[in-house]
Amino acid sequence: MxxxxxxxxxxxxxxxxxxxxxxxxxxxxxxxxxxxxxxxxxxxxxxxxxxxxxxxxxxxxxxxxxxxxxxxxxxxxxxxxxxxxxxxxxxxxxxxxxxxxxxxxxxxxxxxxxxxxxxxxxxxxxxxxxxxxxxxxxxxxxxxxxxxxxxxxxxxxxxxxxxxxxxxxxxxxxxxxxxxxxxxxxxxxxxxxxxxxxxxxxxxxxxTAPQNSTAKKVSHKVYKIDKKKKTEFTIKLIKDNNWNQVLIFTRTKHGANRLTQNLIKSRISAAAIHGNKSQGARTKALKNFKDNTIKVLVATDIAARGLDIPLLPYVINYELPNVPEDYVHRIGRTGRAGAEGEAISLVCSEETEYQKEIEKLLKENLKSVIVEGFEPTDTAPPKRAATQSKGSFGKKKKPADGKKDAPKKSKRPNNHKRRKPANTSGRSRSGAAKSKRN
Incomplete structure (x- = not known):
């Protein structure tokens, strides 16, 4: 074909x-x-x-x-x-x-x-x-x-x-x-x-693939980590493996800023991208990440869609998303167009429920590893993941581009046939004249 x-x-x-x-x-x-x-x-x-x-x-x-x-x-x-x-x-x-x-x-x-x-x-x-x-x-x-x-x-x-x-x-x-x-x-x-x-x-x-599935060439790894040692372990991963392009996801804007500052203090070039950043700052951070001017881009889920970074090798879930579908979109930034990629998740005790829901969605168990010196010692009970998709139909939320929802719900049109444009060439959409439009 x-x-x-x-x-x-x-x-x-x-x-x-x-x-x-x-x-x-x-x-x-x-x-x-x-x-x-x-x-x-x-x-x-x-x-x-x-x-x-x-x-x-x-x-x-x-x-x-x-x-x-x-x-x-x-x-x-x-x-x-x-x-x-x-x-x-x-x-x-x-x-x-x-x-x-x-x-x-x-x-x-x-x-x-x-x-x-x-x-x-x-x-x-x-x-x-x-x-x-x-x-x-x-x-x-x-x-x-x-x-x-x-x-x-x-x-x-x-x-x-x-x-x-x-x-x-x-x-x-x-x-x-x-x-x-x-x-x-x-x-x-x-x-x-x-x-x-x-x-x-x-x-x-x-x-073309089962719903909520991930690319076959993306490998998944979970590190069971003490919550207070996540930043230290992230720095260790990047430095010990000499990683040069890493996308890291956090759940909150404040968390993204804090992690970025700690990475920079450890002499790892990094920038944050989230909804509170100006569009100019977001564009600059993404450009610098794509051309390898910085090693690490720290993002909230607003960036889980639309980031097309060729051959991105690593994605780190610094915190697991509380909606399992977001895991699919986060790690979808790597392993694109048939390339290989690695998705790494740092999971503390209160995130174990999130991991279970992600595994249920993916219909597979994620391999878990405990690293000496970073053993999970915190005893916080698991946070309960969302009972339903955060996209509950019609639920009102503030969009990312700063526009509040319209105050009234409009009626959808009943007839969606294409209106024939003026002065058309008379050809079919494919160029083969016998095709008919709906």
Whole structure:
């Protein structure tokens, strides 16, 4: 199977080949043909398996094959839960569309809106956005959804986790009823299925691996550690093994800052990334980590999605997440695109319940090791993990990009057939004239 045989044009085949992709990943093989045919798609795959290319490539081909007026209305909208993921998706859109006449833009909070508004005024074919900033721009009449042909929810489960359901419904209420809808995520809970049923119309379900599974080439190791010795042990791991690129996850922003300071004091270059950091600081920290200017990036779960770091060898769970699905997304930063990776977890006595729930989710036991001198001596009872996914359907939470949930819940449209764009070329989405759109 090749990208050409999937129905992609030479311009997109050339673009992906320049990125070093020689053949489609399983999720791309299964999703791209259906999207090119104009079908609604509900797709689930392990993180790091090429989901972004799975939806951006066929959508970009559709946009390139349909004529547009001099003024470019937004015809494709990608919603993501975090700024980092929005930026990453937009980078991919630009790389894949370098040989076609497609204009794209990204908007998210944490930065001034003026430049974003100026870009939108010049015309955009495909927009990548976080919900909060997008609704702000809509309220300012800087963006219109009246010509949307394709709507994509990326990392839909994280959207739900972060309380974006009302914002999503509100954005949908401004769109044409006739459109194509795509929903991509690494995991699907019952709540996500419920969300999908209100957005997608007769979707094709695509799954390339068991839900909540992790990449096969990622090895898991658990160190049973005394809570007060976690920082000392983390420093020992990095120094003794001479690790040069390590992503570490903490549960809290304060914990991320404190660990970063202690690493720097131990002469290990490090930076923290979390919701209280300015967008400029977050962007700089991620850039420095990617180009190996710093060895360690300490992050909260806001960074578990959207961090695409090629060949990242190590992820450390300094603290286990209290929602087991987040473990999947954290360690999904390593072992990407078939590479090997190592996921290390430091578990104290009060986190044993979290470990059990993660093992239940993964359907496997994580190998545990006790290191001399760091034996767990604390006797704190296990903290109980969340009784349900933190993404309880409709639960109100503060989103990461600083926009509060919309006050009212909008009605979802009942008819989601695609609205035929003006002045289309008359060709099918794949370029093969006999295909019909839903």
């Amino acid at each position: 090749s990208f050409k045989s999937l129905g992609l044009s030479d311009a997109f085949v050339k673009a992906v080949e320049e990125k070093g992709y020689t053949k489609p990943s399983p999720i791309q093989e299964k999703a791209i043909p259906h999207i090119l045919e104009g079908k609604d798609v509900l797709a689930s795959a392990q993180t790091g398996t090429g989901k972004t290319a799975g939806f951006t490539l066929p959508v970009l081909q559709y946009l390139s094959e349909t004529k547009h007026q001099k003024y470019r209305p937004i015809r494709a909208l990608v919603l993501t839960p975090t700024r980092e993921l929005a930026a990453q998706v937009h980078d991919n859109v630009r790389e894949y569309s370098k040989y076609v006449n497609i204009k794209s833009a990204v908007v998210f909070g944490g930065v001034k809106a003026a430049s974003q508004i100026a870009t939108l005024k010049r015309g955009v074919d495909i927009l990548v956005a976080t919900p909060g900033r997008l609704l702000d721009l809509h309220d300012q009449k800087a963006v219109s959804f009246k010509r949307i042909d394709v709507f994509i929810l990326d990392e839909a489960d994280r959207m739900l986790d972060m309380g974006f359901v009302r914002d999503i419904n509100k954005i949908i209420s401004y769109m044409p009823a006739k459109r194509q809808n795509l929903m991509f995520s690494a995991t699907f809970s019952k709540e996500i299925k419920k969300l999908a049923s209100g957005i997608l119309r007769n979707p094709v379900e695509v799954e």
